[in-house]
Amino acid sequence: MIKSVRKAVFPVGGMGTRFLPVTKAMPKEMLPVVDKPLIQYAVEEAQLAGIEEFIFVTGRGKTAIEDHFDHSIELELAMTARGKENEASIGRPMFCPGKVAYTRQQEPLGLGHAVWCARELVGDEPFAILLADDLLMADIPCLKQMISSYEETGGNVVAVMDIPPNHTDRYGIINPGCEKNRLVEVRGLVEKPSPEDAPSTLSVVGRYILLPDIFKHLDRQNVGAGGEVQLTDSMEKMIGKDPFHGLRFIGKRFDCGDKIGFQEANIAFAMEREDLRDPLLKILARYSE
Ligand code: UTP
Numbered sequence: 001m002i003k004s005v006r007k008a009v010f011p012v013g014g015m016g017t018r019f020l021p022v023t024k025a026m027p028k029e030m031l032p033v034v035d036k037p038l039i040q041y042a043v044e045e046a047q048l049a050g051i052e053e054f055i056f057v058t059g060r061g062k063t064a065i066e067d068h069f070d071h072s073i074e075l076e077l078a079m080t081a082r083g084k085e086n087e088a089s090i091g092r093p094m095f096c097p098g099k100v101a102y103t104r105q106q107e108p109l110g111l112g113h114a115v116w117c118a119r120e121l122v123g124d125e126p127f128a129i130l131l132a133d134d135l136l137m138a139d140i141p142c143l144k145q146m147i148s149s150y151e152e153t154g155g156n157v158v159a160v161m162d163i164p165p166n167h168t169d170r171y172g173i174i175n176p177g178c179e180k181n182r183l184v185e186v187r188g189l190v191e192k193p194s195p196e197d198a199p200s201t202l203s204v205v206g207r208y209i210l211l212p213d214i215f216k217h218l219d220r221q222n223v224g225a226g227g228e229v230q231l232t233d234s235m236e237k238m239i240g241k242d243p244f245h246g247l248r249f250i251g252k253r254f255d256c257g258d259k260i261g262f263q264e265a266n267i268a269f270a271m272e273r274e275d276l277r278d279p280l281l282k283i284l285a286r287y288s289e
Pocket of ligand 1: 028107132
């Protein structure tokens with residue numbers, strides 16, 4: 001019997017150095033795409049996928065994230081008094097009491113270390129991980145697509161997509177096996193390989209469904225690429241024991257950890273908005289002259 005995926009971990013403890021100086025006193029995950037912070041897109045995706053419990057791994061300087069998801073009574077009351085129900089609803093909390101937990105990664109030692117910090121809160125069940133700086137645009141939320149695949153295959157499932165060959169040193173790259181119905185067997189995983197050493201151009205996107213076995217490997221805290229505890233290295237150790245698949249999800253990915261990816265996300269999401277599309281097109285035309 002396959003256990004259902006009820007919990008999601010949101011690692012938000014990184015320093016966001018590629019976005020300095022804005023990230024000096026503000027979390028990268030609170031950067032807005034149009035008018036919503038990156039982390040809220042990830043939380044909404046998890047909610048639409050049926051996740052019931054939300055675990056944030058935060059760090060110093062990240063309290064804005066907790067405040068953002070909390071009840072803003074002042075906002076709610078002020079907007080209700082003005083008859084602005086939509087704005088008033090934004091003041092209400094996004095989680096049921098007791099269904100959200102915040103734990104701290106005291107030092108940003110890497111994504112693997114951040115996930116390990118959530119081990120007691122996750123316990124002995126499969127769970128999802130969502131990286132807010134990978135912003136996904138999809139008719140069916142990516143995590144929902146992944147849960148459907150997981151319900152068929154069990155085991156570990158990561159979202160994957162093809163990237164340009166010269167970008168392999170930015171991401172975890174899979175060594176692919178057989179492929180059927182968008183599901184690719186994962187035979188190997190390597191973090192940020194150079195284009196010459198990359199086993200393929202199939203990159204892991206920041207969405208994972210992992211079995212709790214991952215914590216046994218993360219317990220070792222081995223340091224990998226970039227001197228960080230890499231999640232990829234522990235995932236690699238799980239290959240061969242349980243099924244492990246990459247899902248070529250249907251949708252677009254914007255790498256918002258990178259400045260250009262972030263700018264593109266703002267344009268793409270604004271284009272989807274009726275009130276912004278036409279004025280934005282006029283502005284863009286001025287800059288492409
Ligand atoms: P990144 O490597 O993209 O984030 O990690 P970063 O380290 O904050 O950014 P740069 O490279 O310095 O600009 C992807 C996700 O993992 C989290 C980040 O917060 C981000 O959401 N992360 C990373 C942690 O929670 N802890 C870490 O030690 C590292």
